[in-house]
Amino acid sequence: MTTSERKQMLKRNTILWLVAMVAPGIFHIALGSTRFPWPIIIPLLLLGCLLSSNNMLSKAMGSPSDTPAGTNQP
Secondary structure, three states: OOHHHHHHHHHHHHHHHHHHHHHHHHHHHHHOOOOOOHHHHHHHHHHHHHHHHHHHHHHHHOOOOOOOOOOOOO
16 A cells, blocks of 8 residues: 555545544534434444444555564565
């Protein structure tokens, strides 16, 4: 993976986390006067951001290696 791809993934991951931080405040303003207990559904609403973030992080880390660290085996 190139450095530019990693920087792009870092930007996208940062945007996802910012959305996850701001979303509860937006929901509080938009749904605060309703009788529906909206805080209960916040984890479901943020699940997409969580899964996408985890997917980007796993791509950035690359595939796991079978060789232990510190050994120089081909």
